[in-house]
Each structure stands twice: as structure tokens, then as C-alpha cells.
Amino acid sequence: MAEAQASPEETVLIRRCLEGDRSAFDTLVNHCYRGIYDMLYQMTGSRDDASDLTQETFVRAYSRLDSFELGRPFLSWVRRIATNICIDHQRRRKSPALSLDQAAETGYELADTSPGVSPEAALEGSDRALRVMSAVQRLPENQRTVVVLRHVEGLSLEEIARALRMPLGTVKVNLFRARQRVRELVGEL
Amino acid sequence: MSEMKNGCSKIKTLLEPYFEGVLPEAQERNLAAHLWQCPRCAAELEQIQRLSLALGALPQIEPARDLLASISARVAALPTPAQRRLSRGWRRLGLTAGLAFALVALVSFGLTLLAPALVVQAKPVLAFFARTSHTLTAWASGSYHSVLITADAAKPLWPAVRAVGLAAAPVIAVYGVAQMLFLAAVAWVIRTRRHRSMVPCHIGTRRS
Numbered sequence: 129m130a131e132a133q134a135s136p137e138e139t140v141l142i143r144r145c146l147e148g149d150r151s152a153f154d155t156l157v158n159h160c161y162r163g164i165y166d167m168l169y170q171m172t173g174s175r176d177d178a179s180d181l182t183q184e185t186f187v188r189a190y191s192r193l194d195s196f197e198l199g200r201p202f203l204s205w206v207r208r209i210a211t212n213i214c215i216d217h218q219r220r221r222k223s224p225a226l227s228l229d230q231a232a233e234t235g236y237e238l239a240d241t242s243p244g245v246s247p248e249a250a251l252e253g254s255d256r257a258l259r260v261m262s263a264v265q266r267l268p269e270n271q272r273t274v275v276v277l278r279h280v281e282g283l284s285l286e287e288i289a290r291a292l293r294m295p296l297g298t299v300k301v302n303l304f305r306a307r308q309r310v311r312e313l314v315g316e317l
Numbered sequence: 318m319s320e321m322k323n324g325c326s327k328i329k330t331l332l333e334p335y336f337e338g339v340l341p342e343a344q345e346r347n348l349a350a351h352l353w354q355c356p357r358c359a360a361e362l363e364q365i366q367r368l369s370l371a372l373g374a375l376p377q378i379e380p381a382r383d384l385l386a387s388i389s390a391r392v393a394a395l396p397t398p399a400q401r402r403l404s405r406g407w408r409r410l411g412l413t414a415g416l417a418f419a420l421v422a423l424v425s426f427g428l429t430l431l432a433p434a435l436v437v438q439a440k441p442v443l444a445f446f447a448r449t450s451h452t453l454t455a456w457a458s459g460s461y462h463s464v465l466i467t468a469d470a471a472k473p474l475w476p477a478v479r480a481v482g483l484a485a486a487p488v489i490a491v492y493g494v495a496q497m498l499f500l501a502a503v504a505w506v507i508r509t510r511r512h513r514s515m516v517p518c519h520i521g522t523r524r525s
Binding site for chain 1 (some may be wrong): 333334337339357364365368369371372374375376377378379380381384385386387389391392393395397398399400401402
């Protein structure tokens with residue numbers, strides 16, 4: 129499967145960055161930093177780590193902008209950098225799994241408060257989200273990364289293999305084992 | 318019944334690949350047929366589907382408000398790609414100049430050491446040219462004889478020159494490398510100074 133191409137606007141912005149226009153890079157960051165932060169949060173389970181690693185990701189991206197292949201999607205490239213940084217980070221510091229209590233203490237609003245959703249259903253949904261998040265955090269690092277890229281980022285198996293420079297078969301095995309393990313941890317959904 | 322159970326345990330290992338749609342066609346057809354007959358396996362597949370939905374519906378976690386500003390500040394403290402290319406150019410120039418210097422030093426040292434021997438080797442060649450060309454004879458007669466006389470006169474000194482030269486070889490090599498490093502360091506200092514003059518020092522502190 130061919131990798132998607134960047135939009136012409138994105139290519140123009142990157143050209144401007146390469147010529148030294150920092151505001152163009154700020155525009156690119158503004159487009160994708162939330163998604164990168166969210167992905168890193170799901171991978172690390174820590175707000176502070178996600179924040180630090182997001183900064184590190186864009187610093188590295190800017191430092192290596194010369195090696196960026198024009199015409200490729202910027203987000204995919206940054207995502208790959210973020211994934212590598214996160215993997216290095218987790219190897220350096222084995223982070224403890226996020227418990228349900230810790231997840232609840234992060235202060236995020238997990239209950240669905242949109243109109244038309246009953247409080248019971250919202251709480252149930254919130255509880256399920258917490259259980260799933262906690263289970264994902266307990267996965268081994270390689271499985272967690274694959275699950276987040278597949279389900280949170282919505283990448284195809286081939287895209288994950290490319291992003292992680294991993295054989296497709298390994299991606300499949302990691303994903304299947306990860307989902308199996310999450311189902312065991314979460315129980316009935 | 319036990320045959321069905323054995324079949325189910327085998328099928329269960331295939332449910333994940335089936336859900337992802339990565340099974341071979343024939344295997345996929347067989348599994349689909351099994352799922353029609355086996356409510357237990359169908360329920361298991363439903364759990365996989367539910368988990369997939371739950372994973373995809375995890376709420377997006379919003380970053381802290383100042384994250385974007387922190388990223389901008391850290392990026393602003395970095396040299397631009399154009400500045401980096403320039404600094405790489407300086408470094409390359411320094412290294413190339415240093416390397417060239419070291420090579421010239423080593424080659425000139427080698428030539429000095431080997432000059433008397435080269436002159437002796439060149440004797441028959443010079444004699445050949447002297448025989449075959451009057452013009453060359455006219456040109457060579459002076460320089461040829463003077464070189465030979467000088468070389469012959471310096472003959473007793475060759476062992477001493479060679480010994481000194483060999484002893485000095487490591488010193489000259491180290492000197493060449495030191496020159497190379499020195500020029501690279503000068504290039505680096507020039508780059509750093511240029512960069513500091515362009516970027517305020519207080520920007521770029523990591524957010525705690």
C-alpha cells in the first residue's frame with residue numbers, strides 16, 4: 129500500500145521552514161501536536177511524560193528537518209519520531225502500569241457528558257474507558273505501541289510496520305496478543 | 318462434543334486475524350461457517366469487536382494549555398535548518414583544511430627523507446635524457462651535475478637524516494592531527510558565536 133502524500137500547503141510550509149521561517153514550523157506544530165500528545169499519553173499513561181516527550185518530538189523534528197522527504201505527510205514522519213522517542217524513554221525508565229486509581233486521578237473528564245447520554249450510561253462508559261486505558265498501560269511496551277497506533281491513531285497494519293520498522297508478521301502477533309491480553313484484563317465489555 | 322471443543326479452541330486462535338481480515342480466503346470462509354453454528358465463538362468475536370470500538374473511542378486527552386508555547390520556545394532556541402547547513406559547511410571546511418595540512422606535512426616530510434635516494438634512482442633517467450636531447454643536455458647539465466654533487470656530498474649524512482626523520486614521524490603525525498582538530502574547533506567556535514548572537518539565551522529552558 130502506497131503511503132499518503134502531503135498536501136501542497138504542507139509542502140509549502142516545510143519549504144518555508146527549511147528556508148528558516150520558524151512561524152511556518154509553528155503552524156505545522158499547531159496542526160498536529162494534540163494528536164501526538166494524545167498518542168504519547170496513551171503510550172506512557174503519564175501527563176508529564178507525554179508533555180515532555182511531545183516537546184522532545186518537535187525539537188527533534190525541527191533539528192532533523194533537513195532529512196525530511198518533501199511530499200511525504202509531515203504527521204506520519206512526526207508520529208514515527210514520537211514513537212521512537214517514546215520507546216527510548218520507556219526503555220530508559222520502566223514506567224509502572226497505570227492503575228485505575230491513577231487513571232481516575234489524572235483529572236481528565238472521561239465520562240461522556242454530551243446531551244442525550246444518561247448519567248448512568250455516561251458513568252458506565254467512563255468506567256469502561258478507565259478499565260481499557262488501565263489495561264492498555266499494563267501491556268508490554270511493544271504491544272502497547274502497536275495497539276495505540278492501530279486503534280487510537282487508526283493506522284493500518286502496514287503503516288504500523290513501516291512506522292516501527294518492524295516486520296508485518298511481528299506487528300500482527302503483537303496486536304493480536306495485546307488485544308487478547310486487554311480482553312483478559314478488562315473482562316466483559 | 319469434545320471434537321467441537323477442540324475445533325473451538327483452534328478457531329479462537331484465528332478470531333483476531335479473522336477480525337483484522339488477514340486470513341487466507343479459504344480459512345476465512347471456514348471460520349465464517351463455524352461462527353454461524355457456534356454461539357460461543359461468535360460471542361468471543363463480538364468481544365473483540367467491542368474492545369476494538371472501546372479502544373477507538375478512548376477520549377482524546379487534551380494537553381496543558383502552555384504546551385504549544387513551550388514547544389515554540391524550545392524550537393526558537395534551535396538553529397534554523399539554514400544555519401545548521403552553514404555550520405556543517407564550516408565544520409567540513411575545518412576538517413578538510415586540517416586534513417590537507419596534515420597530508421602536506423606528511424608528504425613533504427617523506428620527500429625530505431627520501432630525496433637523496435630519489436636522486437640516485439633518477440641518475441639513469443637523467444643520463445638517458447642527456448644523451449637523447451641536446452636541449453635537455455644543455456638544461457640538465459647544470460642542474461643534473463649540481464644535484465648529483467650535492468647528493469654525493471650529502472651521502473654520509475643520510476643515515477643520520479633518516480634516523481632523525483623516523484623518530485620525528487610520530488611527532489609530525491600528531492602535529493597534523495592536532496592541526497586538524499584545531500581548525501575544526503575554530504570552525505565550531507565561529508558557528509557557536511554566530512548562533513548565540515542570533516538566539517536569546519533565556520529561551521529554550523525545558524518546562525518542568
